[in-house]
Amino acid sequence: xxxxQTQTTSWxxxxxxxxxxxxxxxxVYVPDRVFTPLIKxxxxxxxxxxxxxxxxxxxxxxxxxxxxxxxxxAVLMQTSGFGTIPNALASLIVPSQIPALIFVSERGTLGxxxxxxxxxxxxxxxxxxxxxxxxxxxxxQDELAFILDRSIKQAVATQAPVTFILxxxxxxxxxxxGQTP
Amino acid sequence: MNAAPTTxxxxxxxxxxxxxxxxxxxVGHLKREEAVIGGIGNANFDLWASGLRAQNFYxxxxxxxxxxxxxxxxxxxxxxxVIALEGDGSLLMxxxxxATVAExxxxxLTIVIWDNGIYQITGSQPTASAxxxxxxxxxxxxxxxxxxxxxxxxxxxRLIASALKGGGPCFIAxxxxxxxxxxxxxxxxVQIRERFMRGLGARPNQTG
Numbered sequence: 001x002x003x004x005q006t007q008t009t010s011w012x013x014x015x016x017x018x019x020x021x022x023x024x025x026x027x028v029y030v031p032d033r034v035f036t037p038l039i040k041x042x043x044x045x046x047x048x049x050x051x052x053x054x055x056x057x058x059x060x061x062x063x064x065x066x067x068x069x070x071x072x073x074a075v076l077m078q079t080s081g082f083g084t085i086p087n088a089l090a091s092l093i094v095p096s097q098i099p100a101l102i103f104v105s106e107r108g109t110l111g112x113x114x115x116x117x118x119x120x121x122x123x124x125x126x127x128x129x130x131x132x133x134x135x136x137x138x139x140x141q142d143e144l145a146f147i148l149d150r151s152i153k154q155a156v157a158t159q160a161p162v163t164f165i166l167x168x169x170x171x172x173x174x175x176x177x178g179q180t181p
Numbered sequence: 182m183n184a185a186p187t188t189x190x191x192x193x194x195x196x197x198x199x200x201x202x203x204x205x206x207x208v209g210h211l212k213r214e215e216a217v218i219g220g221i222g223n224a225n226f227d228l229w230a231s232g233l234r235a236q237n238f239y240x241x242x243x244x245x246x247x248x249x250x251x252x253x254x255x256x257x258x259x260x261x262x263v264i265a266l267e268g269d270g271s272l273l274m275x276x277x278x279x280a281t282v283a284e285x286x287x288x289x290l291t292i293v294i295w296d297n298g299i300y301q302i303t304g305s306q307p308t309a310s311a312x313x314x315x316x317x318x319x320x321x322x323x324x325x326x327x328x329x330x331x332x333x334x335x336x337x338x339r340l341i342a343s344a345l346k347g348g349g350p351c352f353i354a355x356x357x358x359x360x361x362x363x364x365x366x367x368x369x370x371v372q373i374r375e376r377f378m379r380g381l382g383a384r385p386n387q388t389g
Contacts (some may be wrong), residue, residue: 026256049256051285053249054277061246061278065218065253068238068374069261070383073253091242095370 007164011141011170013039015103018148019074022156024101026057026066026073027122028052030081032105034171038077054080054179057088064098067115072156079108083120086127089161094131097153102163106137110168113176139169195330195356197332199361200295201227204266204276207293208232210216210341215260216254220267221246222302223362228266230364235380237276239366245275248292249322252282252380256383262289262345267309269296276319282350283324291344293318294354299326300361320352 015038019027027042027050029035040051053059056077063073077085084102093100108121109113109169128135138144148164155162166176197246204227208340211217219225221240224247229239238254240247251265272279272294282290298311322329327349331337337355344351367373378384 026253053280053281055275057243057246058249058275058278058281061243061249062253062256062281064246065255066257068250068383069216069257069381070378071253071257088246089245092240092246095242096374097371098374109318127367129313165184 006104009141010037010039011144011166014141014144015148016041016045018145018152020045021149022072022152024072025049025073026061026063026071027076028073029057029076030059030078032052032078032081033174034078034105034166034168035103056084060085060088060093060100060102061122063100064092064096065099067100068116068162072099072101074103075103076103078105079121079124080117082124082127086131086168089131089133094133095162097159098161099153099159100161101152101159103165104165105171106165106167107174110173111176128163134160136162137166139167141170144170149162192276194332195354196333197356197358198331198334198337199360200224200355200357201230201360203295203331203334203357204228204231206334206338207266207341208234210338210345211236211284214380215264215345216251216258216377217263217264217266218247218251218254220244220265220271222268222271223264223308224268224271225366226362226364229366230362235376237379237380241320241366241368241370241373245278247269247271247330248275248278248282251290251292252278252285253382255287256285259289261381262291262347263292264291267291268301269294269298269308269316272301272316273309273314276323279323279325279352280318286350288349290350291341291343292325292350292352294352295357296354297357297359297360303359309336316354317352320354325350325352329354331355340367345377
């Protein structure tokens with residue numbers, strides 16, 4: 001790995017760098033507040049084709065098609081969006097052995113203020129584990145580049161999807177302002 | 182394209198045709214290894230029955246995702262034309278993708294919808310397009326300017342030939358009858374995916 005970390009490097013710089021290093025040129029997402037700096041940086045870099053979809057399973061369908069056409073893709077979503085994709089995982093991505101790279105901005109833990117997010121979060125790992133989909137919760141910036149680099153290579157080599165759950169410990173998460181009822 | 186305005190299903194004059202016959206006509210137009218994504222159910226079964234092609238992807242699940250998968254292929258291979266075949270029920274499940282298709286403005290993408298107004302494979306319950314929803318008006322409203330009903334078989338041929346010239350995205354809807362599909366797709370997702378990738382030349386160092 002050639003990546004060197006500097007004091008000003010942020011988690012989203014590392015994600016962008018490792019996507020480029022692994023030739024992941026298509027990034028399709030349903031927006032998320034915490035992922036905003038990553039999405040902005042990807043849009044600003046002509047290496048990537050990046051756009052929003054109306055639904056998370058639509059994004060998975062697009063990167064599945066792109067993979068089959070020879071182009072590597074990643075999807076970005078937040079925890080609640082994960083709740084919409086189990087059918088696409090179980091009936092397309094997993095049985096067809098497509099190395100989908102799925103990035104989830106983790107909501108529902110470590111200070112969540114929205115009960116709905118907290119409950120969807122509790123379904124996420126059990127769903128992934130029941131489908132035997134590799135999933136890694138990333139909490140530390142010093143481990144991020146290694147985890148992404150190795151796991152993307154593994155996904156491609158083994159023709160299997162991988163889910164990267166980016167914890168608030170890594171990203172800072174969405175901060176509770178204390179003013180909800 | 183025939184862009185005659187339509188308001189509701191009952192108001193347009195499209196002839197009710199047969200899905201297998203139209204699928205065969207469609208396949209007859211494919212001379213340049215165009216990719217075809219067959220949506221789950223009868224769209225896919227009639228595509229299978231129309232003859233195995235290495236550039237066909239036969240969906241065995243994930244209802245509603247034929248168009249998104251076609252979008253991905255079209256982005257990955259901009260010089261290859263890509264066609265999504267989808268039923269009315271499947272399209273209604275994932276209408277948002279039409280807005281994405283229009284926004285991406287993919288010239289090499291054509292969407293073909295078989296509209297028989299029923300969820301045929303689950304017991305022929307009526308879909309919203311049976312009485313009220315006009316799928317072509319929805320596509321045009323989503324921003325796909327080249328959206329049309331096929332008036333009859335000859336018109337379908339004309340619309341497909343025009344779409345394959347690459348001025349898309351194009352959306353072509355055909356009213357079809359409730360005849361069952363002619364075949365049943367082989368259920369082996371890995372083999373289907375691998376054959377498709379080789380058919381698209383997407384496997385490094387592949388020999389054939």
